[in-house]
Amino acid sequence: MELDRTLQMFKELTEAPGAPGFEGPARDVMRKYIEPYADSVTTDNLGSLIAMKKGASEQPKIMVAGHLDEVAFMVTMITDKGFLRFQALGGWWEQVMLAQRVTIHTRKGVIEGVIGSVPPHVLPPEAKKKPVEKKDMFIDIGATSKEEAEKMGVRPGDPIIPVCPFTVMKNPKMLMAKAWDNRIGCAIAIEVLRRLSEESHPNTVYGVGTVQEEVGLRGALTSVNTVEPDIAFAVDVGIAGDTPGMPSEYAQSKMGEGPQILIYDATMVPHRGLRDLVIETAEEHKIPYQYDAMAGGGTDAGRMHLHGKGVPSMVISVATRYIHSHASILHRDDFDHAVKLMVEVIKKLDAAKVAELKEHR
Known part of the structure; x- marks a missing residue:
């Protein structure tokens, strides 16, 4: 089948090799797709890609980060x-x-x-x-x-x-590939900058592809040191709880029912005020969402929120089946809703709102 622009981006991102420490090919694909919507694209000294898009104000700085590497x-x-x-x-x-x-x-x-x-x-x-x-x-x-x-x-x-070629399944909303963890986060960062290129936003946004997340959240540390954001989002995958034999108390989320708002993981308790803003924005714009909690493991936000005096941070994730294997599956609607949610939240993050959030802790 002929792929639309988004599916072609998914194909190129997921099929690119990007082992931890060897992310170059995946970084090149992300650069190709994000560069047209950025005012500058640079890398830190470990290789994380940092695309900056200016808005109506230089401050606050908002960081949206997916990780380039795959298991x-x-x-x-x-x-x-x-x-x-x-x-x-x-x-x-x-x-x-x-x-x-x-x-x-x-x-x-x-x-x-x-x-x-x-x-x-x-x-x-x-x-x-x-x-x-x-x-x-x-x-x-x-x-x-x-x-x-x-x-x-x-x-x-x-x-x-x-090895796993990108595959649009018989149900075309279902997409199978290797490396969804976490090329979907990179795709969300790209699409957020693209959508913001068509709208006004009261801040400067950084779309980031971090390196070496799977071996210790390493690129998150170097990239947050480079960007020095006021607010940080990690966009990643979460566990889908809709397969046979999965107890609901282990994983509640279902594919296609909206992005996950992570309320806890082993590396971070998300910022309460930022979490509330995300939930209120989703409800205001009628964007479906789900809660997720992960007792083991963590995301790049675990490093980002500890930068300097602390950065209000949280995780927005996409429910995905069979992560950390050769082939995983996710739902295209969850990508679209995650992007819309991120864009609407970022449009609210002016200097006054960020100052208010920093007091609400």
Whole structure:
């Protein structure tokens, strides 16, 4: 099918490789799409992309950040027989890894491979009942020796990326891809700047693509130090609770029923006044929304809200199925509603409102 502008952006963003520490290709795609709506585009010294759009006033500064990196792997050694041992970059559950296709990005080009292990047919019964651990997995690239793998261009430190082409599903609202965590946040930042290019806003807005979120929120720290915002939003994915066997007390959100407003995660309690403003704005404009809480894990807001004397911050997320795997699914309406909510909130964030929020803590 022919893709519209937004779907084409999704395709290019999600299919670009962007392992933590190797975000260059994903950053190039984000730059391509955000640059027409920015007054300047720069990077910090770790590689986070920072697009600045001036409004009616230089202050306050509003930061909207998605992270460029995706969960991936790194080559750590080549065995004598040409198989690759690897290190996970980000959180991987062993049960979603085996027999999955990957690409190794070498100095000589891209090599295809598959994650393998000892086959279950030869394991004793007790071993078959246990998940294979990452340390017992390897990647098969079809090489027959270490020397052959090296001639292909492989060396330790090369990034390894999951394979999943961007797919519009039979229900065209449902979109499957790798790296939705968190290219959807990057797409929201791009679209927010695009919409604001057509409207007045009483502030300066920074659309940011951070690096190395999956390995410790690192780019969030360097980019917030660079921008020094007055208000910060992390835009990310959240857990969808609408699949079979998912208890509602673990995850309440349903795909297609609006962006998630994160009320708690392991790295941050969101700013109360900013949270209330977001909820009031959603209700005023009849934008559907859902609450989310995440007892484990965190987002870039966990670093951003601690900058300097503190930055009022919160997380707006999109309910997504099967994150931290090769293929995840989200709903296009949630993207559209998240963008509209962010735009309407930003239009309210003038100097007086930000000063009021800083007192409401």
